[in-house]
Amino acid sequence: MTDQNQKPIGVFDSGIGGLTVVRALLEKLPNENIVYFGDTARVPYGSKSPQVVREYTQDDTDFLLSKDVKMIVVACNTVSAVALDVVQKRANLPVTGVIIPGADAAMRSTKNRRVGVIGTVATVHSNAYANELKHLSKSVHVFSKACPLFVPLVEEGWMDFKATEMIANEYLFPLTTEKIDTLILGCTHYPLLKKIITKVTKGMVTLIDSGEATAGTVEKMLNEQNLRNTSTEKPNIQFFVSDAPEKFTAVGELFFGQKLGVVKRVSIG
């Protein structure tokens, strides 16, 4: 093991949702140091054009590179969908997004090859999940739906509210009539709605959490490149955001499942 192995994994997202990916990473790789960056000043990316998302992605990547990370995890579905190549070109490091791991897990789950994808407008319009699923199997049928209300509903804390269930039903009914047996949660906020989505889909659909799938990919990549941190010291998890940290700290625990510790504001872009 060299110093290289002790370097942190860099994770970035447009905001707070990527904490569900960090949570999955910690469960699977409890020894790894992590630097998280959330671009909370410019969130959300999901409603912006690919050109703007690519510009912001450059800034996010440069920030993580300045923290001397050993690999980069793009926790943001939108960036994974429209700007993963920007990260790959800029960073001479192992890089993964959440799309390929999520699509891969969905193909391993589906029996009838009818897969649903939900996400932000940008993620769905990019067709990134659909393209990756088709790449894995030409015979798969993909049914996609943008769900722009889900992020603000989660951020309002209304995970268990009748109106949320009605909205979930409005969004998901067209997918269930297509008899999907697997649904990719293509946005890092959506795992917090698993309960209501399971209810609306009557428990008939397997939900794929792209963040969990991505943690498996990260483990595999670190093993292949002999980059695992085998130190038994308590890992260092650092959080950086581009807007005032108070809201991130307050809402973040919901996503992270535990206290966040210190969150620092940095200027980027």
Add this chain to the structure above:
Amino acid sequence: MTDQNQKPIGVFDSGIGGLTVVRALLEKLPNENIVYFGDTARVPYGSKSPQVVREYTQDDTDFLLSKDVKMIVVACNTVSAVALDVVQKRANLPVTGVIIPGADAAMRSTKNRRVGVIGTVATVHSNAYANELKHLSKSVHVFSKACPLFVPLVEEGWMDFKATEMIANEYLFPLTTEKIDTLILGCTHYPLLKKIITKVTKGMVTLIDSGEATAGTVEKMLNEQNLRNTSTEKPNIQFFVSDAPEKFTAVGELFFGQKLGVVKRVSIG
């Protein structure tokens, strides 16, 4: 009348909502040329910290100044609440936000001096409407509520949806129990929800559209400074945005009530 009078009125907003203010301006001042800027790349401002909003406001003001405007209307409630002084310092021109006109109209409307205010998190936390109302009358009681779901519901086009009514009820019930007789719609998106808000408040509350009130203030300021455009030529209304114009053009008609014409993308910041 000089060339000065024919210069456009500059209007800016964080995104698309300010079009309801332009619409009100056109109705009241049909001869005026207008330049509109919507910072659609960085929308929304309402969930961001005052510091970040103030930085963005500088860029927005500089863009309008580059278009040689004769006055500036801050159509964004969030900017009006936390950064109006930034515009006033930077532009040596008449400037108005939407807060003072809205508060003023509410005080003229209320009989029982119990006034409600709804808006984004930033607008409500700023207490800008409450402070202005108290400034106008020490005896007024102000009841405020942030309604973060309203903007995405409007942008989804769900103005007439049962879940929207439930959410409106959730937000507004605490205000109606306080027996308000007047409610300030402190966000440029909210006039599109007038029907559902009237239903939820059982027609017992007068709704104040800050955009309409602001058009009255603009007329007054132009008259006072002898800046009205008396030309009978068809006025020139120009739209600029900081992200791809397609979405703005598509959704914009809903807010503007007519076709927008050409919308140009510009880089700022």
